[in-house]
Amino acid sequence: MAITTVVPPARNTLFTLVRGAMTGGVIGASLTALVVGTVIRSVPLFVTGLGVPAVYALLAFLAGVPRRAREAAIAPRTALAMTESVEAVRGEATSDVAVRFVSTVAPDQAPAYRVAFTQHVHLADLPDYRAGGVVVVQYPPDRPWQVKIVKRPTPEWEERAAGARIDSAPGPILTSENPEGNAVGFVRLLALLLAAAGVVLLFRTDLFDEDTSAEPPSSTRPPVSASTSSSTTVVTSASGTVTLGPHQSFLDQGELRKAVTALTQGTDARMGLTVVVQDRMLSVVYAHTGSQTPAFDLDSLPYERFPALVQEARSSLGDGSPQTWELTVERLTGSLAIRVGITGARGTAWLEADGDANVVRRTPAH
Incomplete structure (x- = not known):
């Protein structure tokens, strides 16, 4: 059946x-x-x-x-049960083995029923649980499928189990193994x-945020509006410095002249000794009033042509390696000189221009 x-x-x-x-x-x-x-x-x-x-x-x-x-408040019922089948379902690293029992439970004042349940049994006790044997079990009255074998029953129940004979009950099998x-x-x-x-x-944002320390070239950098741009300006009696924020460069159109205007606005510092420009930093050293050192008018420099000079100096390297650049303006020799230095994997290349940003000398990398 x-x-x-x-x-x-x-x-x-x-x-x-x-x-x-x-x-x-x-x-x-x-x-x-x-x-x-x-x-x-x-x-x-x-x-x-x-x-x-x-x-x-x-x-x-x-x-x-x-x-x-x-x-826990409901006292379990005790009954006799006849073991119909015994099957070890999985071995353990310890001396206990999970065993699946199919048994017929015969309560004293209720019809017998069949149930399947799993219980851990010590290896030494396995011979005591053979098919056809009668054991003492307990179960909650409201959950008759949660059967558990009593390993050490009272002498009264142990005597009843020794002399009992139970036939297999008809009908389906209840199980405590309730798979989801x-x-x-x-x-x-x-x-x-x-x-x-x-x-x-x-x-x-924290997982996929890219490192912004390596700035892309100005030709591929997305434009930054004035509302999102940021810069730091420090002005003393002898010098002025402007540092741009991320995603900005002094090669961007109009950025360099705007920074110089901010350094000289509202002051008498119109004459300069040196101007040093890097990608995101501008430094200006002012000429003192009455100084004999050759100076130049800061407003007269061709700032709009500086990006083209930097780009031409970059092309002199032309190896595609990461490059840094620095542009210097000075008048120490009597005439205004604009020098651009480009440093890459192949070395440093130089380009020199006059006061109108016309190239007068090129020194390739070496």
Whole structure:
């Protein structure tokens, strides 16, 4: 005769689905928080990844306290059971083995029924549980499928088991092994993935933020509006310095003249001794009033032609390697001189121009 296994109905399908979703969400969020916290070096996020599952486990334990208290208050029933089959389902590293029993339970004042359950048995005790043998079992009155073999019954029940004979009961088999349905597994997996994606999305800026220390060439740099630009200006009686913020360059159109105007506006410092320009830094040394050192008018320099000079000096290297540049304006020899130095993997190339930004000398890299 074919044997049909009957699974006790779930207490609450909606509750089971919600619990599965919460468990999957906690697992996905905590694991992702640990990984993301490690990558972005965020201690609070890493600690959150450790703390969330611990808090969830504590809450789940506290929520189950009333149910466990009610179940513990109900005294279990004791009955005799005839073992129909014994099967070791999995071995353990210890001396205990998980054994699946199929038995006929014969309560004193209720019809006999068949049940399947799993219980750990010591290896030395396995010969005591053979097919056809009678043992003493206990089970909750409201959950007759949760059967457990009593390993050391009272002398009275041990005597009854020794002289009892129980026939196999007809009908289906109850089982305490209540596998979760496919819906619960799907909901748990979906919640896990959504929680993991939510954590990654929340910290996507920190995860995928590119290093802005390596500025792209000015020809490919996106334009920065005045509302988002930033710069730092420091002015003393002898010098002035302007430092641009990220994504800005003095090669951008009009940026250099605007910075020089900001340094000289509202002051008498119109004459300069030297001007040094780098990609994001401008330094000006002023000429003191009455000084005999050759100076030049800061407003008269051809700032609009400086980017072309830098680009021409760059082409003299032409090896595609990362390059740094510096433009210097001075009048130490009597005539205004503009010098551009480009440093790359092949060395330093120089370009010299006159006061009108006309190239007069080129020195290739060496």
